[in-house]
Amino acid sequence: MEAVLEQATLARRARWLVQLRWVAIIFLVAATWGASRIWGIALYERALYLLAAGIAVYNALLWPALHYISKGPPERVTRALNRILVLQSCADLVILTGILYFSGGIENPFSFYFVFHMILSSILLSRAQSYIQATLAALLFGGLLLLEYLEVIRHYPLTGFAPPDLHLDGKYVLGFYLVFVTTLYLVVYMTTSIMTQLRKQQARYRNANEQLEQKDRIKNEYVLRVTHDIKSHLAAIKSCLDVVDSEMLGSLNDRQREFVERANHRAAKCMMFIAALLKLTRMRMTGRIDQTCFSLKSLLYDSFSAIEDRAAAKGISATYEIDPAIDQICGSQVLLEDTVTNLLTNAIKYTPSGGSVVLRAMDEGPQVRIEVRDTGIGIPPDELEKVFEEFYRASNARQAVRDGTGLGLSMAREVVERHGGRIWAESSGEGTTFFLVLSKGPPGDV
Numbered sequence: 001m002e003a004v005l006e007q008a009t010l011a012r013r014a015r016w017l018v019q020l021r022w023v024a025i026i027f028l029v030a031a032t033w034g035a036s037r038i039w040g041i042a043l044y045e046r047a048l049y050l051l052a053a054g055i056a057v058y059n060a061l062l063w064p065a066l067h068y069i070s071k072g073p074p075e076r077v078t079r080a081l082n083r084i085l086v087l088q089s090c091a092d093l094v095i096l097t098g099i100l101y102f103s104g105g106i107e108n109p110f111s112f113y114f115v116f117h118m119i120l121s122s123i124l125l126s127r128a129q130s131y132i133q134a135t136l137a138a139l140l141f142g143g144l145l146l147l148e149y150l151e152v153i154r155h156y157p158l159t160g161f162a163p164p165d166l167h168l169d170g171k172y173v174l175g176f177y178l179v180f181v182t183t184l185y186l187v188v189y190m191t192t193s194i195m196t197q198l199r200k201q202q203a204r205y206r207n208a209n210e211q212l213e214q215k216d217r218i219k220n221e222y223v224l225r226v227t228h229d230i231k232s233h234l235a236a237i238k239s240c241l242d243v244v245d246s247e248m249l250g251s252l253n254d255r256q257r258e259f260v261e262r263a264n265h266r267a268a269k270c271m272m273f274i275a276a277l278l279k280l281t282r283m284r285m286t287g288r289i290d291q292t293c294f295s296l297k298s299l300l301y302d303s304f305s306a307i308e309d310r311a312a313a314k315g316i317s318a319t320y321e322i323d324p325a326i327d328q329i330c331g332s333q334v335l336l337e338d339t340v341t342n343l344l345t346n347a348i349k350y351t352p353s354g355g356s357v358v359l360r361a362m363d364e365g366p367q368v369r370i371e372v373r374d375t376g377i378g379i380p381p382d383e384l385e386k387v388f389e390e391f392y393r394a395s396n397a398r399q400a401v402r403d404g405t406g407l408g409l410s411m412a413r414e415v416v417e418r419h420g421g422r423i424w425a426e427s428s429g430e431g432t433t434f435f436l437v438l439s440k441g442p443p444g445d446v
Helices: 002-037 045-069 074-101 109-124 129-149 170-245 254-286 294-315 331-348 395-400 409-416
Strands: 290-295 317-322 328-331 357-362 368-375 421-428 432-439
Touching: 002 045, 002 074, 045 317, 074 109, 109 129, 109 170, 129 170, 129 331, 129 395, 170 254, 290 294, 294 317, 294 357, 328 331, 328 432, 331 357, 331 368, 331 409, 331 432, 409 421, 409 432
Parallel strands: 317 357
Antiparallel strands: 290 328, 357 368, 368 432, 421 432
């Protein structure tokens, strides 16, 4: 796994260098044009434009090369990408030296762009490789200064910007070069020191995250075993209560029947809570859902039919508005139907008699938007996010209805997010609207 992550990191860095080089090409062309046309500085323009064209060709070839190299076993790809990064850095130093050669050499203030390159190298490469880059930069620039000073190679002055014989002033050249070299090594030292600390911290965070994930898996396994055992015992208790309630063991007086019914009701509530907790834990442990393509329109009609009688019995107006364009969607039909039905059930539970509940669904191209709107007690603004947490119930919901597990919305969010969708709630104090956005394609297409 680490090899794959390292490969992805190196690939991103290599592509980032390519993208950055396009910016540098544009800057080179613009600076050359601006220096000669606006500031009146005499430059060897033809050489600089040819250099820019050559860099563009080199950069254009690198992109497909990186794509080709990225195919293969992770370890081999990682080594290849690391080499490509080092070669790109070396090539950039040579290119920068060439640009400086045709634009004044020591007269060009852009010589300190080598410092910028050292910062990049220290971020992208190892400490040893960064110092090698600094040494290469010192040799390349030092060689250019020396050859120009000895007049072995032609000097291209920045006429109109700096004295044309600056490269022949030995004392100035030596002083400039010493400052240049010490700056390079100091920058590499400071940047690599910071990056070393950051990488160590990142490794600690990664290890801590892995330990937390492992502990979370252990917790889920424990919860799964315990809740399964509790469910078995509760099922046995409920069976016994059903036998007593049916008077198979003898008749019951009113007081006895009241207590048996209360115990039966509580046992049924516990069974519902355990079933919800089991479903949520299994979903988190497996990390996947069973996918099929099905009619979302039929699912919505089925969910609405499941709550119609309950709404009528409470005197609540329940209606739906389903876009005729809605049809096929991919995902888990059972989980999504359970989620929509749970939202509708909650809307009825917390809406007083005479209120209304509306189920709306709209086709939005590659997505479907579902809304469950009610005129109930609403949700306090500071609790709109909290209601999706496990075992959390809004403060006014606890006062209005005592029974509740606090797992329904947590499970709804888990289901929707497993499908690559989004779920959120809006409330103005009176009434609440829950929004679901789902992709029509397989999870991950949103």
